[in-house]
Amino acid sequence: MADPRTYRPKAGEIPTEPGVYRFTGEGGRVLYVGKAKNLRARLSNYFAPLHTLHERTRRMVTSATGVMWTVVGSDIEALQLEYTWIKELDPPFNVKFRDDKTYPFMAITLGDEAPRVMVTRNTKIRGAKYFGPYPKIWAVHDTIDLMIKAFPIRTCSDSSYKRAMQSGRPCFPGQIGRCGGPCSGRVTIEEHREIVDDFVAFMSGHDRRFTTDATKKMKAAAERQDYEAAARYRDRLLALEAVLEKSAVVLADRVDADLFGFEHDELSAAVQQFIVRGGRVRGVRSWTVDKELDIDTPELVERTLLRAYADAGRESIPKEIYVPAVPEDLAELETFLSERRGRGKVKVQVAKRGEKVALMETAVVNAKHSLQLYKTRRSGDFVARSAALGDIKEALGMEDAPLRIECYDVSHLSGTNIVASMVVFEDGLPRKDQYRRFSIASSTDDTDSIHQVLTRRLAYLRGAPDPDEPEAPADPLADGEVEAVAKPKKFAYPPQLLLVDGGAPQVAAAQRALEESGVEGITLAGIAKRLEEIWVPDSDFPVILPRGSEALFLIQRVRDEAHRFAISYQRQRRRRDISSVLGEIPGLGPSRVKQLLTAFGSVSRLRSATTDEIAEVKGIGPQLASAVHDRLRND
Known part of the structure; x- marks a missing residue:
């Protein structure tokens, strides 16, 4: 780890003009590229005291061994140069775009004698008109199949077109009705160019004049009993409508x-x-x-x-x-x-x-x-999961990889409806049949809640019976509510790694519960959300896992799942509580309670509503609205 002071340039050495700067590491590798309107002002931010820097910025400046800059003439040049270097040098601390693949386009080669429509990923064909990109290549083919029914233009390759024009015999796609170019023998080069222009015009704006024109010509052909022509116009109209249906109107016409x-x-x-x-x-x-x-x-x-x-x-x-x-x-x-x-x-x-x-x-x-x-998909990769578990083992100094991880999170609403969640991951995958939800009767703060929950959970690792067993003589979880979805034996299965959502205070509370339980062989850690730091007991500094590592990704996913599970339970409790409170009001049955909650969308909106606003709900009169208002305000 390098000390930024060893390579920090003097303030007077850094220009105040716009430019692009590069932090370099061992061997001269570029670690980060950035731009600035004022190089001196921007770079001074990186050399502030380390404890004031964001953790990821601190890792970057301590990994670097030098900094260089290039002055440019304007902010625009800085923007262009920064992009060029990021793409060329691929610095590890810059944003990484996972998907660098090219997307398929529909192209019309307007520079050719007889333009053709084709699917391509090459966006540099001279004289070509492009439409797209499309998410999938089959989407381009589907669109082309529909369009050539309405605007039969050339689809054959250049070699097939040249051979057909020299021999006077239609190209093979033309013989089977898949090519409408001059090589098919049905149109001249000039007529084909007009069809191509219509094709491009329709694709550019989906102009409704083409459907209107096809409708008029179809009706006119039917009136003069030219039913074959009417059928052709009908088919063209259906093809145009199919294309229009595939591209839903979302904004005003001609908006790009x-x-x-x-x-x-x-x-x-x-x-x-x-x-x-x-x-x-x-x-x-x-x-x-x-x-x-x-x-x-x-x-x-x-x-x-x-x-x-x-x-x-x-x-x-x-x-x-x-x-x-x-x-x-x-x-x-x-x-x-x-x-x-x-x-x-x-x-x-x-x-x-x-x-x-x-x-x-x-x-x-x-x-x-x-x-x-x-x-x-990333969590479903077996190799990635194995690497993550191995990295967690090394980072936390564990003897074995944590094949079973339990994570706990607490959720409440301004100190009320306090609940907690326990989620289980085995082999890096969630085991939802073993999730648990806890209700906490009272608590002073989050650390006290963590201590209570883990005390109740760890009691089962000492051989206490599961709460699902009716003959249990004593229930360590009896002071609160547990909704269990696991089989009785599963709750007593110990984890190798026990995670809590939070930093050093939450880890200390969990450590106290672990020591009081007498249970051994469990590694304890906490993950602080803001900086994604891993805290372990009796440590003044967190464990920093590399950004983008599979280990940090897995721990973050476990933590997020515990948070989601706790929030969902807390919301259920809130809805249940408000329904119970409203159900105590005379004249307010379950259907009217549901109407109230549906009308206002949330409990907080219902609590803040006036009597007149409540009375506007169907089935709630002024008298009942006043009772609801008074009951919620006094609750």
Whole structure:
């Protein structure tokens, strides 16, 4: 571990101009790349006293052995240079994008004599018009299959087209009705170009004039009894409507915008990009990000936009970009994107009302699902789980890997309805049939609650009977409520690792309960949420697991599961309590209690409601509303 003071440059040596800085480690490897409007002001933050730095920043500066900087002419140049170096050098402390794959596009080769439609991942075809990206390659093929029914343009390869034009025989796709180019012998090059123009126009904006035109021509053909032509127009209309149904209208016509939804925690982030063209979602992209340093949402937004657009073609950058929070360097970012686009100003903003807010919420929901899926798949990897358990064993000095982990969390609402949860992970996977939920009658604080819960749980490791056994002479958990979902023997099975949600105070309370129980052979640790630090008993400093490590990922998942389980039980208790209180009011039966809770959505809103607001609920008159209001205020 290096001392930052050994390589700290003098303040007068650091310029005050904009630039890009690089922290380097042993062997000259670049550990972190950043940009600054004022290099001196930014770098001075890294050389503050170590105890004032964020843990991840402290790890970076103590891992580094030197710092360098490059002065540039403007903030825009700094933004461009930072992105270039991050992509080229792949510094370990910068944001890492897990998904670097390219996405499939639909391309129309307008530079060809007879343009063709094709599926490609190459976004640098000269003269091509691109649509997408699409999430899956089959989605592009489905769209093309529908479109060529309405706009029969060329789909054959260049070699097939050349051979067909030289021989005068249709290409093979043309023989089976899959190619509508001049090589099929059905249209001229000029007629084909007109169809291609219509194809592009419809894909660019899903113009309704094509469906209107097809409807008119179908009716006209039917009136003159040209039923074959009417059938062709009917098929074309059905194909156009199918494409329109696949691209739901979400914004006003002719709106071109990209929307980015984010969901992130201390270790990872998921990004969901909705590509809207002509008022319709034309493509989606999603990727996950590993966060080595602690970055907030605005900075994550900035790095994501750079990643999404720095190598994109001009056609891929819209005029409007909607994000959950604007970056600090908003003006510079907009200038950078506008220069990349080459025409008009690009606006990066937060959606505030209407359909854009609704679509942003949908993007966020998708990002949440992506992050959950990423965590689930990562935890389902046997090799990763084995490595995590081995790393935990080494970090905590255990004799064996913790094949059974129990984690405890406490939840309450302003000191009321105090509950706790116990979750069990075996071989790195949750064992939900062995989860437990505790009700705590009274407690002074979270440490006292932890002590109570562990005292009651550890009693079963001394041979006490399970609460499910009716003949039990004594029940160590009788002072509170336990809802058990496990078989009797499972509660007495000891864990190798016992985790609590919290830092040193919670660990000390758990250690006291462990010592009082007389149980031995259990390793104890706590995880503090803000910095993801692992605290062990009788230690002045936490154990720091590497960011992005499988060990920290597993411990965080166990802690989050305990928190979720405790919160869900606490909410159930609150709903149960308020229903019981309301049920004591004369004239207020179960159906009316349900109507009240449904109308106000939460107990807190119902408690703060006025008598008149309560009386507006169906079936609740002024007299009953007054009784409800008085009962809740006096409760």
